[in-house]
Amino acid sequence: MEQLADGLLRERRSERRWRIFFRIVWVAVVLAGLWALFVQRVQHAAPTGPHTALVEVRGEIAAEAEASAENINAALKSAFEDANAQAVVLRINSPGGSPVQAGIVYDEIRRLKARHGKKVYAVVEEVCASGAYYIAVAADEVYVDKASIVGSIGVLMDGFGFTGTMEKLGVERRLITAGENKGMLDPFSPLSERQRAYAQAMIDQIHQQFIAVVKEGRGARLKETPETFSGLFWNGEESIRLGLADHTGTLDFVAREVVKAEEVIDYTPKENVAERLVKRFGASIGEGAAKALRTIGPLR
Numbered sequence: 001m002e003q004l005a006d007g008l009l010r011e012r013r014s015e016r017r018w019r020i021f022f023r024i025v026w027v028a029v030v031l032a033g034l035w036a037l038f039v040q041r042v043q044h045a046a047p048t049g050p051h052t053a054l055v056e057v058r059g060e061i062a063a064e065a066e067a068s069a070e071n072i073n074a075a076l077k078s079a080f081e082d083a084n085a086q087a088v089v090l091r092i093n094s095p096g097g098s099p100v101q102a103g104i105v106y107d108e109i110r111r112l113k114a115r116h117g118k119k120v121y122a123v124v125e126e127v128c129a130s131g132a133y134y135i136a137v138a139a140d141e142v143y144v145d146k147a148s149i150v151g152s153i154g155v156l157m158d159g160f161g162f163t164g165t166m167e168k169l170g171v172e173r174r175l176i177t178a179g180e181n182k183g184m185l186d187p188f189s190p191l192s193e194r195q196r197a198y199a200q201a202m203i204d205q206i207h208q209q210f211i212a213v214v215k216e217g218r219g220a221r222l223k224e225t226p227e228t229f230s231g232l233f234w235n236g237e238e239s240i241r242l243g244l245a246d247h248t249g250t251l252d253f254v255a256r257e258v259v260k261a262e263e264v265i266d267y268t269p270k271e272n273v274a275e276r277l278v279k280r281f282g283a284s285i286g287e288g289a290a291k292a293l294r295t296i297g298p299l300r
Helices: 002-045 069-081 099-116 131-136 163-169 193-221 236-241 251-259 273-296
Strands: 051-058 085-094 120-129 141-144 149-151 233-235 264-266
Touching (some): 051 069, 051 251, 069 085, 085 251, 120 131, 141 236, 149 236
Parallel strands (some): 051 085, 051 264, 120 141
16 A cells, blocks of 8 residues: 555656646747747838848749748738838749749739839749749849749649559559549549540640730740740740840849849748747657657646
């Protein structure tokens, strides 16, 4: 009985220590999060003089990516609404991505330009292809490096088909659907010619939307050839000759020589150090809590 009582007492003390520990940790996490938000607000509220507003379009354009329409449009809105921002520069280094996300950004740029009357310039670094070029044509002018990759005005839908491999291995695909096309594009089922034609018609329609946007954005500057909308891409020097871009130039050149506001302020939303620490700390604490619960039993 004495040993049992001693064991129960040690268990209660252990549980109490864990409760105190987790409370302290979560208070620290909450405080760090509040501090991160406060620092971010102070940074955005800091007064600035006349400057060039920078918005980055970097990496894949996708809903959950850094270059999502939500992030880019939030930065654009802040940049346009700042009275000291003389113009907005989109610095692009992206192979493209979702046509939906790119279209949302394109429409927002056009709306903000019409509302605020500010110029928008696109500055291409290494790559401005596909969905990234979709965004770039909303700018008043496109600046490139002579070796930048520009273009790829096309749409693709890719995947794999394993039906032949399954037959060789003696594997049967058991797919039950309600609706004859519900399993369309399933990689383990054959693709009928009717389904292939449907998918082709769909991406052709999206391609025509892309073409219309490029023609609207570039206007008479575009020197259309049979290859312009074929999905090909060109270096920066050739893209200027084809009317896909306007001039060579860097961010600093555009800010200094075109906008005439040499100071560049970046409006792109970024996680600060505190936010990254909160996320990592929270993840590690969660893992530690799970291990603790497995070892000491339920907390009371």
